[in-house]
Amino acid sequence: MTISKLNEELIECTLCDRLVDFREKIAIEKRKSFESWNYWGKPVPGYGNDKARLLILGLAPAAHGGNRTGRVFTGDKSAEFLMKCLHETGFANQNNSDSRNDGLILYDAFMTVALKCVPPGDKPLPEELRNCQPFLAKEFELLSEVSTILCLGKIAFDATLRYWRQFYDFKMKDYTFGHDVCYSLPNGLQLVGSYHPSPRNVNTKRLTYDMMIEFLIKLKGIL
Ligand code: SF4
Numbered sequence: 001m002t003i004s005k006l007n008e009e010l011i012e013c014t015l016c017d018r019l020v021d022f023r024e025k026i027a028i029e030k031r032k033s034f035e036s037w038n039y040w041g042k043p044v045p046g047y048g049n050d051k052a053r054l055l056i057l058g059l060a061p062a063a064h065g066g067n068r069t070g071r072v073f074t075g076d077k078s079a080e081f082l083m084k085c086l087h088e089t090g091f092a093n094q095n096n097s098d099s100r101n102d103g104l105i106l107y108d109a110f111m112t113v114a115l116k117c118v119p120p121g122d123k124p125l126p127e128e129l130r131n132c133q134p135f136l137a138k139e140f141e142l143l144s145e146v147s148t149i150l151c152l153g154k155i156a157f158d159a160t161l162r163y164w165r166q167f168y169d170f171k172m173k174d175y176t177f178g179h180d181v182c183y184s185l186p187n188g189l190q191l192v193g194s195y196h197p198s199p200r201n202v203n204t205k206r207l208t209y210d211m212m213i214e215f216l217i218k219l220k221g222i223l
Helices: 003-010 017-029 077-088 126-142 154-165 199-203 209-222
Strands: 054-058 109-113 148-152 181-184 190-194
Touching: 003 126, 054 126, 054 154, 077 199, 077 209, 126 154, 148 154, 148 209, 154 190, 190 209
Parallel strands: 054 109, 054 148, 148 190
Antiparallel strands: 181 190
């Protein structure tokens, strides 16, 4: 199995009825400003360097971002913010992530999401996260050089803990999510938390550009 083989399986997945309906409805209705786009409307694969030491894990594709472009953190406001920060700190060759053929290269980083289809209101149901967990598990297995998992938001953080709890005896409550928190998991992996670069967090200044830059520079030291 390779990441590209995994992605071939992933994009055929129709396990969650509610999410299949939603992703396809968005792809048909479209946002006016993207009317000329042929929306992806399927599960969205991860992207980056499959020998990376840093795995960046978000919640799910955005309705008019990943669900439109077919690449995670591509074509929406969160991607805009994140990519500026990744570029500034040397994790990306460019400061934009607009489409699958925009030339983006990630250095020592791979980005993916815990849930591969866009959920209504960005709120997945527990069974949807459970359904999708095998895809994330396979990514964890295949990305064998990863030493640090950066979780953008609590859902990604908890999904990572749930996966590793299958193999090690620890309590979820001993790992509190927050921005700029770092834990060593029993296997030595570094679990790092950050607020999600969503427009809500950025517009309210819960997460600022300077905070994220400072955080990513620190993260480079951990790698
Ligand atoms: S969320 Fe995951 S399990 Fe559910 S349909 Fe999408 S790819 Fe399949």
